[in-house]
Amino acid sequence: MNRITNVSELDAAVKQAEEMLHADSHRILVCAGTGCLAGGSQKIYDRFCEMAKQSEGVKVEFVPEAEDTVIKESCHVGVKKSGCHGFCEMGPLVRIEPYNYIYIKVKEEDCEEIFNETILHGRPVERLMYHKDGVVYRQQEEIPFYKKQTRLVLKNCGHIDAENINEYLAVGGYQALRKVLFTMEPSEVIQVISDSNLRGRGGGGFPTGYKWQQVARQAEKIRYVVCNGDEGDPGAFMDRSVMEGDPHKMLEGMIIAAYAVGAQEGYVYVRAEYPLAVSRLKTAIAQAEEAGFLGENILGSGFSFHIHINRGAGAFVCGEGSALTASIEGQRGMPRTKPPRTVEQGLFAKPTVLNNVETYANVSMIILNGADWYKSIGPEKSPGTKAFALTGSVKNTGLIEVPMGTKLREIVYDIGGGLKDDIPLKAVQIGGPSGGCLVTDDLEVSLDFDSLKSKGAMIGSGGLVVMDENTCLVEVARFFMNFTQNESCGKCVPCREGTKRMLEILERIVAGNGTLEDLDLLEELGQAITDTALCGLGKSAALPVLSTLKNFRQEYIEHVVDKRCRTGNCKALVRYKIDPEACKGCSKCARNCPVGAITGEIRKPFVIDTAKCIKCGACIDNCAFHAVYTEN
Incomplete structure (x- = not known):
């Protein structure tokens, strides 16, 4: 493009660009975001390019929108590398215009069928389209994941050539x-x-x-x-x-x-x-x-x-x-x-x-x-839209954009499609390692700056991690504190030393060595770091711990008093047991236990000494009768 030096030249350049955009009878937009490229979309793009060159000038059947008339016209196919379409779990994604068909989980071997059916004859390939509850969603805009969104910042992502x-x-x-x-x-x-x-x-x-x-x-x-x-x-x-x-x-x-x-x-x-x-x-x-x-x-x-x-x-x-x-x-x-x-x-x-x-x-x-x-979009004090990365135990993961003030319930259950396997929701971590947890009682909270602040959470950059009942919130707090502690620049004492002490306490708790006094100390340290750290990252470092302590204190108490993790995620707190009804007394578990924690007599039920057990799982692996099990 020649350098534009005045408004008239800009107008001419825009007109030319519009003509170029509409010059193709069909456009194939292959998602070339990082996620889809990792899934093989570059090969899909290359294959479509080959097919487009071979079919240049071929007469194709084209059905204009809202018309039954079939028009024969020359095939001019534009194959484009687009940005992320957002529905990352369904990638690689391919969008076909002018039909606005969206194909999901496309493989290189699907290209020929898509080209022959859709490009040359205007027919959808329904097996490659999104299905839900017996409904086939042909167009991208009809899919519930997209329909509930307001894509303004992300409007062009997936719809234009990202490199042009x-x-x-x-x-x-x-x-x-x-x-x-x-x-x-x-x-x-x-x-x-x-x-x-x-x-x-x-x-x-x-x-x-x-x-x-x-x-x-x-x-x-x-x-x-x-x-x-x-x-x-x-x-x-x-x-x-x-x-x-x-x-x-x-x-x-x-x-x-x-x-x-x-x-x-x-x-x-x-x-x-x-x-x-x-x-x-x-x-x-x-x-x-x-x-x-x-x-x-x-x-x-x-x-x-x-x-x-x-x-x-x-x-x-x-x-x-x-x-x-x-x-x-x-x-x-x-x-x-x-x-x-x-x-x-x-x-x-x-x-x-x-x-x-x-x-x-x-x-x-x-x-x-x-x-x-x-x-006019969203709350007066937090207007506009916000992009979120929706991940975790939700059915539909990916990049979404919604108006500020959208309810958490709408994101999790309407856009996200609810939780995988319909396991009950436990919490949503928002704002990444600097954010806090929202619980089921917060499903009606508006996702905007002020509403979240009142809940002890923050939007952060926009991470949304959905967690079900099988998630241990104590381990989640330990994970985020480990990340924050590793990433501390070390300049100020509250963040450098405080996060280290908090991580040590959390590691003791998940290892089964915590005490009730540790919970009070966690709160005291967390508040001190929040009040005295040098930068905003340090001031928010303790939020995941403080919010989980507030909302899931009973879970912490179970870890330190009962030495029990209800989800089984904290391996040090899992107990291995033998079902006497199922045990045949073959002794194979005892013979394979590396620390001699299993004793018993042949043809009688064996037992595990939990004090000696190192929870290696060898007993489960070697029991042919499925008599060994874990108890949370």
């Missing part, structure tokens, strides 16, 4: 940038963002407009715009999916932010474990520079802005603002004492706007549709 700037232009991309550069003053842009009540989607929920306003009012004229794409929470992949599937939407938001605050340099901080996101970002930045949306004199407006990519080494603490900027500078990623804050002295000690990927991806929509439109 023309497709972004054809669906309205960079129109918000045009609007701000040629019709709005920087102060007006900040006012619109402030009026929209857009709050940061990285976890803290800080008002975005106020942050931009603080940077714009600084006396220092060298300013920076930084995007946090680190996303360190286990199981969270919202930001990654935007960077992989619709990178220009994030870049457009960053450019608008730079115009609003008067910055000329920007950085995207993305973890090195996201190689596909890094690759797509590099491609998008290069395309935007070539087309004139980045670099010097953008669109002939006189405004210049450059974006650089900085890859992080995977430190969880670098999700914190001051640690992130220190890492970009080449220093060790560690939080610093505040004030001064990032808006005053951030990157290279200059005023800095720091927002995450999802926050920037909201900006262009707000500029184009207005603050009132945005505030």
